[in-house]
Amino acid sequence: MRPIIKASAIGKEYRIGVRSTSQGSLREALAGAVRAPLRWARRRGEGDSAGAFWALKDVGFEIQPGEAIGIIGRNGAGKSTLLKILSRITEPTEGRIELYGRIASLLEVGTGFHPELTGRENIFLNGAILGMKRAEIARKFDEIVAFAEIEKFIDTPVKRYSSGMYVRLAFAVAAHLEPEILIVDEVLAVGDVAFQKKCLGQMSSVAQQGRTVLLVSHNMAAIKWMCSRALLLHQGRLVEEGSPAQVVNSYLWAGRNNRAEASWDDLSDAPGNEVFRLRGVRVRNAAGDVTSELTAQESFSIEVDYQNFSPVVSLGATVVLYNEEGVCVFSSLSNRETQWHGRVFPAGVFRSTCRVPGHLLPEGRFSVTG
Numbered sequence: 001m002r003p004i005i006k007a008s009a010i011g012k013e014y015r016i017g018v019r020s021t022s023q024g025s026l027r028e029a030l031a032g033a034v035r036a037p038l039r040w041a042r043r044r045g046e047g048d049s050a051g052a053f054w055a056l057k058d059v060g061f062e063i064q065p066g067e068a069i070g071i072i073g074r075n076g077a078g079k080s081t082l083l084k085i086l087s088r089i090t091e092p093t094e095g096r097i098e099l100y101g102r103i104a105s106l107l108e109v110g111t112g113f114h115p116e117l118t119g120r121e122n123i124f125l126n127g128a129i130l131g132m133k134r135a136e137i138a139r140k141f142d143e144i145v146a147f148a149e150i151e152k153f154i155d156t157p158v159k160r161y162s163s164g165m166y167v168r169l170a171f172a173v174a175a176h177l178e179p180e181i182l183i184v185d186e187v188l189a190v191g192d193v194a195f196q197k198k199c200l201g202q203m204s205s206v207a208q209q210g211r212t213v214l215l216v217s218h219n220m221a222a223i224k225w226m227c228s229r230a231l232l233l234h235q236g237r238l239v240e241e242g243s244p245a246q247v248v249n250s251y252l253w254a255g256r257n258n259r260a261e262a263s264w265d266d267l268s269d270a271p272g273n274e275v276f277r278l279r280g281v282r283v284r285n286a287a288g289d290v291t292s293e294l295t296a297q298e299s300f301s302i303e304v305d306y307q308n309f310s311p312v313v314s315l316g317a318t319v320v321l322y323n324e325e326g327v328c329v330f331s332s333l334s335n336r337e338t339q340w341h342g343r344v345f346p347a348g349v350f351r352s353t354c355r356v357p358g359h360l361l362p363e364g365r366f367s368v369t370g
């Protein structure tokens with residue numbers, strides 16, 4: 001069978017501090033206004049002193065029609081860059097992409113939506129971008145609005161929508177306008193659990209209709225449930241592909257070796273961005289010892305140390321615990337913390353501690369991310 005997507009030796013080089021505006025597509029022009037304010041939070045490129053680095057390098061794969069592909073990897077691995085290249089929102093610096101189908105993509109919040117236009121107008125605009133006739137779009141219209149649960153706001157400009165409404169509409173549009181290829185980047189992190197389930201159900205029915213789905217998600221259970229194959233990106237390279245169970249497992253356990261502590265002496269290597277970087281993360285038992293061996297009965301804590309570079313931000317820490325199957329067991333936000341939450345942080349080193357009571361978790365192996 002002829003693949004519906006073929007990527008050969010794709011590379012994407014970013015020049016630090018330079019944003020390309022000249023070669024943008026229509027979609028990029030539409031979405032640019034919405035995305036611009038998010039840019040400040042981007043991580044500066046690592047390494048290359050010339051101010052350029054490769055966000056993707058030598059990535060090649062083939063996807064058959066009807067496959068549901070999960071793409072996983074840490075923050076900064078290049079997942080969104082890959083989806084943007086596949087969606088033709090940005091050009092690869094090198095390599096070749098072949099696509100044999102109409103694509104609908106839901107990338108960062110705002111992609112493809114014009115802020116000044118209403119929900120109704122954006123639905124028609126997106127349909128037109130997908131090459132659909134007005135009558136075809138009109139037939140899908142009610143279904144889209146109902147799925148997105150925005151009946152009351154359909155004639156309001158989308159710039160007035162909450163981020164949840166925005167994403168619900170964007171997802172509904174992408175999933176209902178009958179694309180041959182549906183590309184979805186991490187939207188499942190937004191919205192409530194009920195909506196996330198609905199999205200997953202919709203994506204899997206899109207896949208069952210024989211359409212091709214590419215999904216980036218940190219929800220490992222969703223990847224395993226929905227996808228027929230998974231790709232693992234690490235520092236811009238495709239390091240593994242195979243069954244979702246196998247790839248999720250290598251992602252969750254790669255290099256972890258029961259480590260009770262991770263620390264970064266050289267901050268330029270540390271996870272983070274120009275606003276903050278992690279200095280260390282560790283697990284301590286009730287006695288205060290750093291250890292990865294705990295009994296299910298004992299309480300323990302997870303410490304996150306980070307360096308804040310900016311004197312004008314308010315930071316929050318999130319700790320997420322996964323079990324061996326990659327199911328998120330809990331996540332903890334620092335928004336109940338009374339001393340710092342919501343305040344402006346001065347530059348300096350901070351520690352957030354998540355205290356986990358005894359008897360909370362069953363026996364097993366757990367991993368921590370943030």
Ligand SMILES: Nc1ncnc2c1ncn2[C@@H]1O[C@H](COP(=O)(O)OP(=O)(O)O)[C@@H](O)[C@H]1O
Nearest residue numbers: 014042043044055074075076077078079080081
């Ligand atoms: N427009 C851009 N300009 C410069 N660097 C970028 C741009 N977009 C992404 N990057 C960088 O490329 C790397 C990969 O980013 P991304 O594809 O967003 O990763 P992921 O989606 O896996 O978290 C990161 O280091 C990120 O900061």
Ligand SMILES: [Mg+2]
Nearest residue numbers: 079080081186
């Ligand atoms: Mg991303």
